[in-house]
Amino acid sequence: MxxxxxxxxxxxxxxxxxxxxxxxxxxxxxxxxxxxxxxxxxxxxxxxxxxxxxxxxxxxxxxxxxxxxxxxxxxxxxxxxxxxxxxxxxxxxxxxxxxxxxxxxxxxxxxxxxxxxxxxxxxxxxxxxxxxxxxxxxxxxxxxxxxxxxxxxxxxxxxxxxxxxxxxxxxxxxxxxxxxxxxxxxxxxxxxxxxxxxxxxxxxxxxxxxxxxxxxxxxxxxxxxxxxxxxxxxxxxxxxxxxxxxxxxxxxxxxxxxxxxxxxxxxxxxxxxxxxxxxxxxxxxxxxxxxxxxxxxxxxxxxxxxxxxxxxxxxxxxxxxxxxxxxxxxxxxxxDLPIDITERKDAVHLDHIKGEVRFEGVGFGYGGKGGPVLDGIDVTVPAGSSLAVVGPTGAGKSTLGHLVPRLYDVTDGRVTLDGVDVRDLDFDTLARAVGVVSQETYLFHASVAENLRFAKPDATDAELEAAARAAQIHDHIAALPDGYDTVVGERGHRFSGGEKQRLAIARTILRDPPVLVLDEATSALDTRTEAAVQGAIDALSANRTTITIAHRLSTVRDADRIVVLDSGRLAEQGTHEALLAQDGRYAALVRRDARLEPTR
Incomplete structure (x- = not known):
């Protein structure tokens, strides 16, 4: 203007x-x-x-x-x-x-x-x-x-x-x-x-x-x-x-x-x-x-x-x-900007977090003239289990994932962690409890080690290496001229998309959160790179409560439960086999992926 x-x-x-x-x-x-x-x-x-x-x-x-x-x-x-x-x-x-x-x-x-x-x-x-x-x-x-x-x-x-x-x-x-x-x-x-x-x-x-x-x-x-x-x-x-x-x-x-x-x-x-x-x-x-x-x-x-x-x-x-x-x-x-996300004076601190996540009548809207993004979502994710959230573009998948770490607050219902409303938890508990790996990996213009230590400032070199090995990125880092001291460049552009994702996964492994939100973490990768990153994700997801927002359904077939969102509402839920048998929206999405899958 x-x-x-x-x-x-x-x-x-x-x-x-x-x-x-x-x-x-x-x-x-x-x-x-x-x-x-x-x-x-x-x-x-x-x-x-x-x-x-x-x-x-x-x-x-x-x-x-x-x-x-x-x-x-x-x-x-x-x-x-x-x-x-x-x-x-x-x-x-x-x-x-x-x-x-x-x-x-x-x-x-x-x-x-x-x-x-x-x-x-x-x-x-x-x-x-x-x-x-x-x-x-x-x-x-x-x-x-x-x-x-x-x-x-x-x-x-x-x-x-x-x-x-x-x-x-x-x-x-x-x-x-x-x-x-x-x-x-x-x-x-x-x-x-x-x-x-x-x-x-x-x-x-x-x-x-x-x-x-x-x-x-x-x-x-x-x-x-x-x-x-x-x-x-x-x-x-x-x-x-x-x-x-x-x-x-x-x-x-x-x-x-x-x-x-x-x-x-x-x-x-x-x-x-x-x-x-x-x-x-x-x-x-x-x-x-x-x-x-x-x-x-x-x-x-x-x-x-x-x-x-x-x-x-x-x-x-x-x-x-x-x-x-x-x-x-x-x-x-x-x-004077109003703060939307605040910590309550009597906020609850949890020392031991099991990782059960529940969405109870969850509704959410961004305000303005647009309608609700989410409406009446009821889902329980037991501690240590995996939930996959799928659906067409604009269905509200990422928004649902953002509600768990309180990047947004619900407008209706509540999201709970181990039975406690996430709005009642202190920020320290929430930061320790929930880790997020998104499609757009952000890396600082600093060394690999400094980027990893952003999750855990006091991490030792041995802990960095163990996290990198689990994310299947250690060998690549070790082959760099300066190893873990290599500067990643602006937004990590010295690394490929798959390498950046594995660095982000290593960073999250280092933080060791009991609840993990994977927000289309592999959707921007080619099939071959996706397979390598998926191996790192599998290591990261082990023994954690995992909520996976997925565009490619090939990454969620083994989830304990799959929910299908459509226009912000819960359309279907069940296992991969059960949803295929229903021959509903999920089955249609699977057929769509099959048509889009490149021939070999």
Missing amino acids: HPDRESAWTAPADAVEQPRQVRRILKLFRPYRGRLAVVGLLVGAASLVSVATPFLLKEILDVAIPEGRTGLLSLLALGMIFGAVLTSVFGVLQTLISTTVGQRVMHDLRTAVYGRLQQMSLAFFTRTRTGEVQSRIANDIGGMQATVTSTATSLVSNLTSVVATIVAMVVLDWRLTVVSLLLLPVFVWISRRVGRERRKITTRRQKQMAAMAATVTESLSVSGILLGRTMGRSDSLTRAFADESESLVDLEVRSNMAGRWRMAVITIVMAAMPAVIYWTAGIALQLGGPDVSLGTIVAFVSLQQGLFRPTVSLLSTGVQIQSSLALFQRIFEYL
């Missing part, structure tokens, strides 16, 4: 949302309030020291030099130098502490978002582009770095400096102070206008960056490159990416230029203010007004110049904060 098509934010929504967002942002800094208090003290001390310098200058011009008091002159000059040293030291310490706090807040945000996403159900990831998720963590949180590391401190520092400087200016001459501050409300109004403009553009820019990140993730993965090359779409993909990048260029320019001329006017006016002060003081003297000493005028202009920098910085900081609110909102959207 092109960012310009996004609807603009309405003012009433901003008015309601901004204060809540600001409170939530401030809450992020609460764990570090002790360090922030130290930063506040350093800021205050630095402001007081910097404000004192013009008063020392006034004494030099009005007293020390006119009266020829060399000792006082030396003392005042040393005081100005010492003030500069103190200000620099305070500034370095303030930067160190504030940057540390900011980076800790960034770490907390990244961890919170990643942890939240780890808790999301499988449904969230099936409807969300991977690049979008990555962009939220990398681009959005990365874009907030300036705000949480320096902007907050800059706000406090500049605000303190402005207040202290204005007080000092009033002490020197309140009339000149009034002249200096006449335009300040106008400046504040301008900066707020610029901030709102930047915020809208920032929202569009981040969405465009997320879209571009998703395109990169999808098209520059190994699978994306293979698809693009084989379909002859490399050039068109490059052009599409160039169009998205062009849109981002436009938004970046608009973001950086938003309000630049208005802020430039503020800078020009602030820079011209010393001339106004000199002119005002001169006219007042000519008209017989109050006598203002040269030292007072110079000191006042010095203070005014000192006021200029933090005021402009403060206005710019306000603009940055407005822009950052858009980034914070995108992060808070992820932190």
